[in-house]
Structure formats: structure tokens, C-alpha cells
Amino acid sequence: MLLKVEGMSAGYSGVDVIRELDLTIDKGEVVALLGPNGAGKTTTLLALAGVLAPTSGRVLYRDAPLRGALHQRARRGVSYISEQGSVFSRLTTLANLRLGPGPVADALALFPELEPLLKRRGGLLSGGEQRMLALARSLAGRPDLLLVDELSLGLAPLIVRRLLERLRAAADEAGTAVLIVEQHASQVLAVSDRGYVLRRGRLSLSGTGAELLASPEALQAAYLGAGADASSG
Numbered sequence: 001m002l003l004k005v006e007g008m009s010a011g012y013s014g015v016d017v018i019r020e021l022d023l024t025i026d027k028g029e030v031v032a033l034l035g036p037n038g039a040g041k042t043t044t045l046l047a048l049a050g051v052l053a054p055t056s057g058r059v060l061y062r063d064a065p066l067r068g069a070l071h072q073r074a075r076r077g078v079s080y081i082s083e084q085g086s087v088f089s090r091l092t093t094l095a096n097l098r099l100g101p102g103p104v105a106d107a108l109a110l111f112p113e114l115e116p117l118l119k120r121r122g123g124l125l126s127g128g129e130q131r132m133l134a135l136a137r138s139l140a141g142r143p144d145l146l147l148v149d150e151l152s153l154g155l156a157p158l159i160v161r162r163l164l165e166r167l168r169a170a171a172d173e174a175g176t177a178v179l180i181v182e183q184h185a186s187q188v189l190a191v192s193d194r195g196y197v198l199r200r201g202r203l204s205l206s207g208t209g210a211e212l213l214a215s216p217e218a219l220q221a222a223y224l225g226a227g228a229d230a231s232s233g
């Protein structure tokens with residue numbers, strides 16, 4: 001198992017907003033972390049990225065504790081793309097790519113769409129182009145574990161599909177394990193091996209991507225808190 005999270009709790013100012021989470025990710029797996037607004041998805045990623053310290057539980061990465069700040073985790077192959085896109089808005093696309101952990105040529109091979117945009121400042125790129133830039137930069141470094149927050153926020157479905165397919169390819173071709181946070185379930189589950197649904201900081205449902213897609217009622221119940229719900233705390 002690449003990543004094993006056991007009983008992880010984390011929050012802000014001494015108040016836990018995620019509680020006792022258990023989750024695993026294997027090499028080459030795409031795992032969706034789903035749930036309604038405020039469920040704790042971003043908080044989970046922040047805790048795994050080293051931005052936020054868990055208040056309890058263990059996080060094992062390749063059987064050893066995952067510790068330290070984001071840059072220290074990056075050396076162990078962990079990459080994190082925040083909801084804001086992780087793009088430096090005053091730097092050009094090219095400068096953004098050069099700051100990345102891998103060759104610029106590799107980033108451009110993954111997203112040739114960026115080629116005509118190399119001289120443009122990051123802040124002037126469209127939302128979709130910024131997401132491509134962030135993904136290209138990260139994937140060029142061939143991370144072992146990629147944590148991605150809200151890829152689809154405000155983007156056209158076609159672009160979302162392109163980005164998700166790139167992530168699936170990174171998992172299949174480079175063995176990257178991807179944990180992807182999404183509010184909208186169906187598109188991401190279509191490329192995911194497994195999914196977890198968070199509700200009010202606790203896991204309320206999990207299954208394979210196919211299982212979760214095949215049972216929209218269970219998924220909806222997990223979001224709304226009806227039916228099979230373990231998140232009443």
C-alpha cells in the first residue's frame with residue numbers, strides 16, 4: 001500500500017473538522033474523495049500535504065510515517081495541487097513550468113495546449129489553462145502520489161474530461177497514485193478505481209468507482225445524510 005491513513009483527525013483552532021478517517025491508496029490508483037460542501041475534503045488533503053497537522057491518527061507512506069512540510073513531502077514524491085491552482089500569476093507559463101520538479105519538455109508533451117501560451121502570464125490564463133499548467137508542472141515531475149483539489153471548479157465539462165483523462169493516464173502509465181477531491185461525483189468516478197464519500201468530517205460511503213456510479217441512490221443518501229450513513233456525530 002502506498003498510502004495508509006488510520007484514524008486521522010484534523011481541524012482548525014483546536015476544533016476537528018475531519019474525524020477518524022481511514023483510507024488507503026495503492027500505486028497507480030485513482031481515488032476520488034467526494035462529499036458535499038464543507039464535508040472536510042480540502043482539510044483532508046491539507047493534512048496529507050503537510051499544510052495542516054493532524055490532531056490524531058497515523059499517516060503511513062510506503063510503510064513509514066509521512067511527516068514534515070509540503071516541500072519535504074515533495075522530496076518523497078508527494079505533489080499537491082490546491083483549489084487555487086497553484087499557478088504563479090505574475091510569472092509566465094514557461095517560468096511556471098521551469099519552477100516545476102520535471103523537464104519542461106515533458107510537461108508540454110502532456111499538455112501541448114500550453115505551447116502557444118508559454119509567454120503569457122499565469123494570471124492571464126483561463127481557469128482551464130491554469131489547471132492544465134498546474135497539472136502539467138506536477139505530472140512532469142512524475143510524482144508517486146498526487147493530491148488534487150477541486151479540479152473541475154468552474155470549468156467546462158469537456159476540459160474537466162481532458163484533465164481527468166490525463167490523471168488516469170498518469171496512473172496507468174507512470175504508476176502515479178491520485179487522490180482527487182471533487183464535489184461533482186459522476187465525471188470523476190468514471191475515471192476512478194475507488195471513491196470515498198465524506199460527510200460532516202466522517203466517511204459515510206466507499207466503494208469502487210463502478211459500484212458508486214451504479215448506485216446513485218446510495219451516493220445521494222451519503223451526500224444528504226439519509227439511509228446508510230455513518231456520519232451522525
Ligand SMILES: Nc1ncnc2c1ncn2[C@@H]1O[C@H](COP(=O)(O)OP(=O)(O)OP(=O)(O)O)[C@@H](O)[C@H]1O
Nearest residue numbers: 012013017035036037038039040041042043044183
Ligand atoms: N481555515 C479555516 N478555519 C476554520 N474553519 C475552516 C477553515 N477552513 C475550513 N474550515 C471549516 O472546516 C470544514 C471543512 O471544510 P473543507 O474546506 O475541508 O470542506 P470541503 O469538503 O473541502 O468543502 P468544499 O467542497 O466547500 O470546498 C467547514 O466547516 C469549513 O467551514
